[in-house]
Amino acid sequence: MITSSLIHVRDVLHAQLCYQAFITPIFFPLEKEYRHFAKLACEFIEARRTEVIHEEFPRHHVLHRFAPQKNARGKKVLITHGWISRAAYMARIIQALHQQGYEVYALDFPAHGEAKGLQLPWTDAVAILKNTINQHGPFYAVIGHSFGGSMLLNTLNVAGQLPEWQLKHKPERAILIASPTQMRSPVNRIAKKFKLSGHGYLQLRHVLKQQAHFDINLVRLHHFISQSPNISFLCIHGELDKTISTKESIEFCEKYPDSRLCLLPDANHVSVLMDERVEHLVCDFLA
Template sequence: MANFTLKVTRLGFCLLQSLSPRIAGKVAFRLFCVTPSSKPKGEKAKRAHAAGVAKLADAERFRLRLSGGGLAHAYRLNGGALGRRGRYLVTHGWGSSSAYMADLATTLAATGAEVIAVDFPGHGCAAGRALHMGMAVKAIAAAEARFGAFDAAIGHSFGGAALIVAAAGLLPGVPAVLPQKLVLIGSPSEMHWLFKGFGKLIGLGWPAQQVFENEVRRVTGRRVEEFDASRTAGAIQRPVLIVHAEDDKEVSADHARRYAAAGDEVRLHWANGFGHRRIVAAQPVLDTITSFLGEVISDKDAEIIPLFDLPARRMSL
């Protein structure tokens, strides 16, 4: 928030919680879920967005209806008549969109895979101005319901955390989306730090902070403390690649280390020098991800088979 806006916001919450901590906490959650404008700010962001839009220009487009209401948007590359091949899901971070993930999506499509890139509600081409973890997980479930099971899923920042939550089936009433492999780029390992930081930023007292955090349980059926993906990463029994930069100023590298300690199935790759945003389009990162996804495990006999053998193998099953 801009300095003046923050001062006004803090003053407003100071007055509101003195009257009703309950109302203050609920208003804080609504504010927390408001998504930023989808219009890129600054010349650099505008160029990156325009380049991404151009790269996705020929992709098929779909609207995804979320259970309980809301819409997401999806792009599909190498779909339809091109036949069955490895199917990958790509998810973006908070305030981002599939356009900013276009380098990754097109790189994966160039391997012959069918690639689905999702715009969460309030982002990119998706309608709305609100998003929370429950809505993101429902968007992921809607993508699987529309396109079929995914062989792998790759997510950046908030989008990576949402993939882990979806893979674990943490949301009551929402089916788990559990690909054979997961890649998380610059992703937080738990969400409580965000709520604590936001509450401190706007000056919430403890009673209002409790209400603020309890709103998570109301909309997702889970307490905010339960969204601890570093534990989930090991529990899902799937290969997970964590890609992170130690110079990431938005999501601390400590989150990557927590993931890495979650289990033997989790591998950590440092992509230092690329920060939090440039990491999604850095060529060394794209090479690392495509290499990790180059082979998948056959469900039938647990042998490792090359990605490009998938269509023929699946037809024989």
């Protein structure tokens, strides 16, 4: 009996530790091959942005606005970065769209880039995206890399189910770049990394449900597809991506009717952000 109780306590504490790791970005030095790109990307953002917008709710985050060059009434595009990343690393896509005449908003999530904080619960990311779209939209298109794409999909999904999470205007187009399209994927990945037991995994799911602002089952992909949203999707994924499996994009496009899949040879999870093919695909899809 005592042994069983100790195992239960161990699993609960293990799950709590796993959850804290799940919401806490830990930044490591960039690999040498990407450092020059990162430096130029940060310099580009600082030099070319028109406005820096600081928002405090539900956590501090930053919007980098790029006013349209050619047309004062250019369509708006919202861009979101990945986990342990920043808006600046989306620089090539930002620049390409800005040159095409779009008004671009690039988001620094809490605890990333120029935003303050140490942690980012995923439901806070969804709340931030909902508020951003409602306050600064309407957005013609939304684009997200990795975590950013996943959170955009969750935002659109929940918006179609809960009145208090509704969007004033849904985007016409959405682009997911190397993004997990099922929330269980990143949860399973960190559970495996922390070697949670079966009971520990159930405890982790319990913690996620406790911390969420809504029923986490609502973000399941079939709920989104059943809404038949009038949004065209483009999924871009590098064939060499070892961080997020290409199956995420493949299965989404198999299930979602109005979607297009582009698998890029010789591209990985990071290199897609500096791949000229991605810029062309994005611009062509939005044209």
